[in-house]
Amino acid sequence: EREDSKDRENPLLDTSGLPRFSDITVSHIVPVIMQLTRQLEEGLQEYEHRLKPQPSDRSWESVEEPLELLVFPLSYSWLVVSHLLSVANSQELRLVHQQVQPVYVNTMTRLAQSFPIFLAHKPIRELNTEGQKLDRVQRRILESFLHGARLAGVELQGGKKQRFNQIQLQLANLTTKFKENVLDATKAFSITLMDRLSVEGIPETARRLLANNAVAGTDRSSDPEKGPWMVTLDDPSYDVVMKHSQDRQLRERLFRARVTRAAAGQFDNSVIIQEIRELRRETAEILGYKNYAELSLSSKMAKNVEAVWDLLNFLHNKSYPVAQRELESLQEFAQNHSHVGELKHWDLPFWAERQWESLFSLTDEMVRPYFPLERVLSGLFKLSSDLLGIRIEPADGTAQVWNPAVRFFYVYDEKGTHIASFYLDPYSRPQEKHSGAWMLGFLDSHNHHIPPLGGGIYLPACLLAISLLPVSGPKPHGNCSQEIELHQFGHGLQHMLTTVPYAAASGINNIEWDAVEIVSQFMENWLYDRDTIMRISGHYQTGEHLPDDMFKQILRGRREEGGLSMLTQLYFAALDMELHSRWV
Structure with a gap:
């Protein structure tokens, strides 16, 4: 007692x-x-x-x-x-x-x-x-x-063991500091816009977000039409400005701030990155590996550095000519629509969006009203029921949460037995929440006694975190991030529906990190299934499903700029391998 x-x-x-x-x-x-x-x-x-x-x-x-x-x-x-x-x-x-x-x-x-x-x-x-x-x-x-x-x-023995342990503590501190610097650098940067021309082209939903940013923490009311508006580096704000703002100087300023985030000044991560590299290299050498990449791959499906480079080079050689054609097409389109000179990095999202709208007669603002969050969730739950025989029900108030916007749900099997639970943290909070999207397992599946339960089964529970535009104003939508939701939901399903009775291998535990995305990537494909789109779409005012002609245009545009997108991901992977397999 x-x-x-x-x-x-x-x-x-x-x-x-x-x-x-x-x-x-x-x-x-x-x-x-x-x-x-x-x-x-x-x-x-x-x-x-x-x-x-x-x-x-x-x-x-x-x-x-x-x-x-x-x-x-x-x-x-x-x-x-x-x-x-x-x-x-x-x-x-x-x-x-x-x-x-x-x-x-x-x-x-x-x-x-x-x-x-x-x-x-x-x-x-x-x-x-x-x-x-x-x-x-x-x-x-x-x-x-x-x-x-x-x-x-x-x-390890003696001095090697002592040094190894020192390194592990240093790495833990450095990685934590790295994340803090990124969050702080994101919070520290903002641009307040007073001129209506600065937000010309930005959709109404996003203008409302930027106007709310400008008056946050004050007693003033926001005005999305007259401003002021505040642009920040968190994903919802940054992405919408880069895609839609007609102010090229604003886009350039925002792009340069984003790519140099935490790269200088008070929140400089450049020294930390080098220290992490050096410590990881030393760790690998102490354990008998040539480099840290080799050490990391020892517990993954790709068993050596050469195999990874072979795959990256193969994909690069296939993607590069496609990306070149895409870039030439985009350059021609931009020049035919008033752009002068070569496209720069801060031009690409803007003109890619304009080209997509021109090719497929569709805009984010036209699609967005059909995907309010509640409708998307309802459709996802129905899809899960049809595929897997489970039932998902809201259970808000039955579990304590860390923010009022966090939702909570129960998962039941075909017999009506409660088998899992999950939290949904849907909205961006740049002052306190890391950007991006992730799944975190809070509780793993157990089949034995864990104090102070007194025995029985420990039901799995997880968090699905995404960074949607916060809901504001009279329109209860502003998300249009179904791909992210389906992706993280795939991770969550794998965690919650595990049949493995041991925590060390339940859900995504003990899955090689270069295979862990299979389920989540599979779930994204349902976005291009007509029945699924009908399930997850419903206009926030009328409940009408996404019109069939819009869906057909989305299907047509599915692989638009696929080459450029692939090269971006290959660059990230190659940079990671270069940093951890070679020393210059």
């Missing part, structure tokens, strides 16, 4: 279900993380002592399951803290995170480098307690554990 009472007083210690976000304050974090790291250290000593010396006595039940239970409380609480840093970032939270991160990293390094645990896992790859071979999932978990332990430095 005393333990239950303490858990209610300290929400980060309560592992009985979903996080109690409304009860968590920054003041809870330090004492909880310090307590849980201490408990894990003590538990590890006891666990290592209990491991029997005879390999034949070791089994999955005696080695793997107790370890998972031992680590769970700290992993759970740290996940919640890290999540809040991504969606509710504040200076106070950062300071606390900086205080406890070294303690957490050191404790997890101690766990990963436990030689008794490493040795105990080796013999159970072959047999379990009943003398029968392990199933495929158990074997995969064990093999991944052993490989991960080696990458964590379990076999």
